[in-house]
Amino acid sequence: MAIEPFDVVDLIRIKRDRGVLNTAQIRWMIDAYTRGYIADEQMSAMTMAIFLNGMERTEIRDLTLAMIDSGERLKFDGLSKRTTDKHSTGGVGDKITLPLAPLVASFGVAVPQLSGRGLGHTGGTLDKLESIPGWRASLTNEDFYSQLEDVGAVVCAAGSGLAPADGKLYSLRDITGTVESIPLIASSIMSKKIAEGTAALVLDVKFGSGAFLQDPARGLELAETMVQLGTDAGVATTALLTNMNVPLGYAIGNANEVRESLEVLAGGGPSDIVELTLALAREMLALAGQPDADVESALQDGRAMDTWRRMISAQGGDPDATLPVARETLVVRATHSGVLVEQQALPFGVAAWRLGAGRARKQDPVHHAAGIDLHAKPGDAVTAGQPLFTMSTDEPERFERALQAVVGAYRIGNVGDEVLTGGPLIAGRIG
């Protein structure tokens, strides 16, 4: 039996008493947890101590590197293209990856988007794409590399071999109330992204009612922490700090978000989606050596759409297939005329989730046609009787709880009233 160099209770006590764990301690802790020597109950006491007492930058770096080393690390050495990737911390109506990945790839760079599924009120990119008939999220390593070389854009499921310690730790945090911690979020995201082997990374860090971290100052701290982690690990990293107080675009769900993404790829679409897609594309291309790429034209002239079609086809999807439509709809109308002054992201995300667009447990299926289509956005004038939003589901018994979620979440005021959006869409840039 190997002799363990540390006692886990000693390490918990250090963090509990606001001390700093050193590199050897953190590396041992993650390794011992991965191989099951440290028990879940010990690690959950540690994560609560980290949640409440924080971590120094050196500890977050060591934690991230230790989680990377718990698994394999992808390499794109053989690729003829430069790699550039994007990660969003998650939001309501956030379908940006769908137009963004093909747009950026249309400039000859590789976008290896290893994505997750949604849990709770935030949607998952794979769930959205799976509403396209035939499209599959799982690729062999060979298919992944050849699609990256040929098409440039790949959105697929991350293998379980990347940062397995993070997978184990995330499941634990989910059931022990320790999700919303900057050191733990930063190391979780960055360990996976660095292990994925991308040369460049743009982070879309959300703040506001629909984000993990509501306070912009904490969003900024998270963004700065992650940019530092990426930079230290040799990944060219920047971040945009973006407003998640209001849903992104008009569609919240799965199939409807694909429809809205297609509008953007066709040169149209909601202005907020277009603005964020273009801003992120510019960041990604700048890091890949194309700071002056004319991303707007690539949406207008069909180059991004062409890449989209090739990307969907390469993964078995039919880009011309009809997307699923829900069996039942319920339209909510304006009770009086005025101006829509408020539309909170979180309640609308929860409502879409309750309609079936999201899942409560990992193993649950999602209903691809379920969701919400907004017909007005904050600042829009509305008249009495006008549709404000439409709820869609295959199971009409879900309407009641979905409606409950949005009670008080939107408000029609008078002309001249303050419109509550929490500021501009893009609040800052870090990098």
Added chain:
Amino acid sequence: MAIEPFDVVDLIRIKRDRGVLNTAQIRWMIDAYTRGYIADEQMSAMTMAIFLNGMERTEIRDLTLAMIDSGERLKFDGLSKRTTDKHSTGGVGDKITLPLAPLVASFGVAVPQLSGRGLGHTGGTLDKLESIPGWRASLTNEDFYSQLEDVGAVVCAAGSGLAPADGKLYSLRDITGTVESIPLIASSIMSKKIAEGTAALVLDVKFGSGAFLQDPARGLELAETMVQLGTDAGVATTALLTNMNVPLGYAIGNANEVRESLEVLAGGGPSDIVELTLALAREMLALAGQPDADVESALQDGRAMDTWRRMISAQGGDPDATLPVARETLVVRATHSGVLVEQQALPFGVAAWRLGAGRARKQDPVHHAAGIDLHAKPGDAVTAGQPLFTMSTDEPERFERALQAVVGAYRIGNVGDEVLTGGPLIAGRIG
């Protein structure tokens, strides 16, 4: 399947965010944990949040009552005597229960001392008594009650039916670094003591290097918390706040602590043991309606010793048997002449533990003859070559690590140097 009224993650978040849990939430939490619905990893996140964010008095009361209700509660209604009990938070060389229980019982009151075994550097009363040939810690309920009625004093193992939630929680705290928390210590001790059904209780709350809580102010807070809990539950409760910076008496171990207790019962013994035994006896008897009991005489005239002999015999022990003696001894001598100015409790407790007097894991046996006998106490003049203490063990390979434990733990200074004892033995009284 019953519907659960709360979500444990919500409750963890409340405590994590410095909120206050209400009675229904705490009762449900302890019940759900006892029946296994709440997982250990969830409860350990909760205990770390309690450790770091504390609990209000109402929460500590609710937690204590919920743990009592997780099991059975003893009743002494049929007894002709009044019951009075003592609990020490644990120390080095703390054998006070041994002379104290028969001394108090000799005044016609019942002392139902349900005790534990030692873990780590603090010894357990049952371990000490088990060094008496034939003595057994387990009694049937019938034998327990009849010994209380006939002899008055019973020291025996607590059944697992008392506050089982506390047993489960204590094991968890032990491996997750959440032992030294006032709300958790107070509720753990008081749930067991209240469930034991005693009418009166005197607490010996330790502070100093050999105690759980080193800071006297935190010891005072713990004492006040426990006195309040007992009083609220209808148990007449007082506490003494006592100094645990220096080992109690001269003997640290098991058999040697019984020998020292016999000296006290014979009217002699170390002055600190006598002082604390008498002070606690006066408290216990005052709560049992005998504020003027002449406890000093009962030690001098053999009444306490008679009760001791009956107590040991009733549990199968031979009060005249020879106590075990270790096979090997090692004498540590003064390197120069002067005054012993320091003798730290914790290192000497650890050394005795390493000699075999204590156990590292619950299932380990203790060596009854192992331990340390001190030959000088702080303030004593010593001459070069004079024995300072003797280490005893059956396994001489243990000497090295035991000696390491006491390096720097004692010091010979010059006449007139400050003697570091951390103040008087009894620092305060609460009640």
